[in-house]
Amino acid sequence: MKILVCISNVPDTTSKITFTDNNTAFNSNGIQYIINPYDELALSKAVELADGGKANVTVIHVGDVASEPTIRKALAVGADQAVRIDAPPRDAWFVANQIATYAKTENFDLILTGRESIDYNGAQVQAYIAELLQIPSVSIAKRIEINGNEATIDREIEGGKEVLTVNLPVVIGTAEGVAEVKIPNMRGIMGARSKPLTVLPAVDVPALSTISNYETPTPRGAVTLIDKDNINKLVELLHTEAKVI
Ligand SMILES: Cc1cc2nc3c(=O)[nH]c(=O)nc-3n(C[C@H](O)[C@H](O)[C@H](O)COP(=O)(O)OP(=O)(O)OC[C@H]3O[C@@H](n4cnc5c(N)ncnc54)[C@H](O)[C@@H]3O)c2cc1C
Known part of the structure; x- marks a missing residue:
């Protein structure tokens, strides 16, 4: 089985977010980047499915060279090889087109994305890729089981779950x-340095x-802070400041 995992490079969740150029651009100065947490789950699931050579896992990222440490981390977790499409991720349509164009050349059985990027x-991106490849798309998967040519998926829905099968x-x-997050060990980190990372040019698609x-x-x-015995003060502030009563 061939699995493609789409990796987004996002600011660490503790980052202080600021903007530059009159609030038109994200200020990446001093920002530490990580694998999007939902993509870590996707990658961990792919590595779990591949356990013992049962699948081959490729990670793909659309972004510039600055994202390569994130890609190497994905290789350290257990992906076999990586592809970076060398272009800034201009919008979701642009990103999905880059991934779909690459996927068309490789015939993947399973393409995993996160449910969303956290930035x-x-x-x-997920639905666009499926549409461009004319294959099914299933969102918010909390369990994935593969049997032969069929995937059984538990989906989160309001107040419960939905179980579906798809070819x-x-x-x-x-x-x-969907999976326990896999933390790279020293062997993985060392091995990641020599795993193939192919850089491909972007296809010309408008954002x-x-x-x-x-x-x-x-x-x-x-x-x-209001003293617990001073109910009158609480009522006064709710009325005059919070204006909720
Ligand atoms: C410098 C810069 C400028 C930008 N300007 C714009 C803009 O003008 N308009 C606009 O709409 N957006 C803009 N973006 C946002 C950028 O295009 C987003 O990264 C893109 O839209 C995908 O994010 P999303 O939230 O839509 O992804 P989602 O659809 O929420 O992501 C779902 C999944 O898709 C996959 N994925 C997402 N991004 C990537 C990626 N880059 N490579 C591989 N897999 C990926 C991951 O698996 C992720 O979990 C800009 C980003 C940057 C860095």
Whole structure:
């Protein structure tokens, strides 16, 4: 079985997010990047399925050379080889077209993405890839089991779960529970240095959207502590400051 895992390079969740150029560009100064956590789940599931040589795992990333440490980390977790499409990820349509164009050359049985990226949170790339390849797409997968040419998938739905089967090839967006996250060990980290990382040029596809500006949430006001016995003060503040009663 051939598995393709799509990896997005996102700011560490503890990063302080700021913008430059009059709030039109993300300020990447001093930002530490990590594998998108949902993609870590996808990768861990792929490595689990490949255990003992049962599958071959390729990771793909659309981004510039600065993302290579993230790609090497994915190789250290257990992917067999990596592909980097050498272009800034201009929008979800652009990214999906790059991945689909590569996937068409390799006939993957399974394409895994995260349910969404934790930076732009578009949740679009997965469905676009499936549409471009004309294969099924299943989102928010919490369990994946492969039997021959068929995948059985548990999906998260409001208040419960849905179980469905689908023929391979398929694109699946992974969510919490799909796998235990695999942490690279020293052997994996050393081995990752010599695994193949192929850099390919981007295909010429127009981006469909342009971000015009970013806004950060209004900073929260200071907290007012009220003595537990001073109910009158609490009522007064709810009325005059919070204006909720
Ligand atoms: C410098 C810069 C400028 C940008 N400008 C714009 C803009 O003008 N308009 C706009 O819409 N977006 C813009 N983006 C956002 C960027 O295009 C997003 O990375 C892209 O839209 C995918 O993010 P998403 O949230 O839509 O992904 P989602 O659809 O939420 O991601 C789902 C899954 O797709 C896969 N995936 C996502 N991104 C990649 C990737 N790069 N490589 C491989 N797999 C991936 C991962 O498996 C991920 O879990 C910009 C990004 C950068 C870095």
